Amino acid sequence: MNDKEKRFIAVVDAEITKKQGGPPKKYDFLKVHIDYILMVHPASQIIYKESTRAQEDITRFRELRDKLSRTRL
Secondary structure, three states: OOOOOEEEEEEEEEOOOOOOOOOOOEEEEEEEEEEHOOOOOHHHHOOOOOHHHHHHHHHHHHHHHHHHHOOOO
């Protein structure tokens, strides 16, 4: 994501949640301009749901996502 030459990233199996809430929209593939990315959620939580470390990461992510959703951009 830090490569100045590459301004888009490919995302597969994505879910986008609106700031106002509601059910997430699911996409098989998205091409996303990196200047519009506010937060990236690691897929590792899906693979390692049982590990304590993953659960801590999930909790921190949810707290950050909730804080971001309360912040006006």
